[in-house]
Amino acid sequence: DIQMTQSPSSLSASVGDRVTITCQASQDISNYLNWYQQKPGKAPKLLIYGASNLETGVPSRFSGSGSGTDFTFTISSLQPEDIATYYCQQYDNLPYTFGQGTKLEIK
Amino acid sequence: QVQLQESGPGLVKPSETLSLTCTVSGGSINSYYWSWIRQPPEKELEWIGYIFYSGSTNYNPSLKSRVTISVDTSKNQFSLKLSSVTAADTAVYYCARGKEGPDFWGQGTLVTVSS
Numbered sequence: 389d390i391q392m393t394q395s396p397s398s399l400s401a402s403v404g405d406r407v408t409i410t411c412q413a414s415q416d417i418s419n420y421l422n423w424y425q426q427k428p429g430k431a432p433k434l435l436i437y438g439a440s441n442l443e444t445g446v447p448s449r450f451s452g453s454g455s456g457t458d459f460t461f462t463i464s465s466l467q468p469e470d471i472a473t474y475y476c477q478q479y480d481n482l483p484y485t486f487g488q489g490t491k492l493e494i495k
Numbered sequence: 496q497v498q499l500q501e502s503g504p505g506l507v508k509p510s511e512t513l514s515l516t517c518t519v520s521g522g523s524i525n526s527y528y529w530s531w532i533r534q535p536p537e538k539e540l541e542w543i544g545y546i547f548y549s550g551s552t553n554y555n556p557s558l559k560s561r562v563t564i565s566v567d568t569s570k571n572q573f574s575l576k577l578s579s580v581t582a583a584d585t586a587v588y589y590c591a592r593g594k595e596g597p598d599f600w601g602q603g604t605l606v607t608v609s610s
Contacts, residue, residue, distance in 0.1 A: 431601065431603050475539065479594075486539050486540040487539065488539045
């Protein structure tokens with residue numbers, strides 16, 4: 389299985405801050421990477437697909453980049469409603485696998 | 496707007512079979528892939544498997560010997576069966592539309608394995 393490693397595991401930031409989360413795959417996955425947002429008690433929500441494509445309806449402050457093994461997820465200006473856990477997920481090889489998550493909190 | 500709703504027992508005894516159904520409303524089950532994903536308490540997400548509306552499936556090898564996903568297009572439903580469950584199968588189970596990047600998800604249902 390492809391291992392997905394996210395960092396940091398938790399992050400505290402202020403409203404308006406630029407926030408960056410990284411995800412590293414254990415092998416080359418091209419750009420077959422998604423980013424999800426999960427709020428407490430809710431299902432994950434797809435934000436970014438294909439490493440850098442914004443899902444319809446998702447605010448433009450969210451973005452993704454990278455290819456191969458190293459990927460980055462960025463919130464350009466943190467908003468209070470962005471408090472959640474964020475997960476990366478590869479879909480290059482079965483079984484599809486997720487990162488361990490990054491819990492984002494407001495400072 | 497497509498909506499998905501999981502249903503089934505919230506408590507299953509060890510060694511028994513976990514059975515869940517996902518009912519799709521607001522759209523047809525035809526022409527799409529449908530997935531099951533689970534999340535143990537305080538842990539990351541785990542992909543279980545998916546089914547195409549025609550019935551073809553793909554499962555996580557770690558669960559393959561115990562998992563069956565089926566579809567009933569006449570009822571706009573698809574189902575998950577996981578046999579010989581243990582405490583390690585305790586999780587919130589989600590159904591979702593799509594396989595590589597599910598775009599619509601159910602709210603999730605907690606299934607606890609305990610005697």
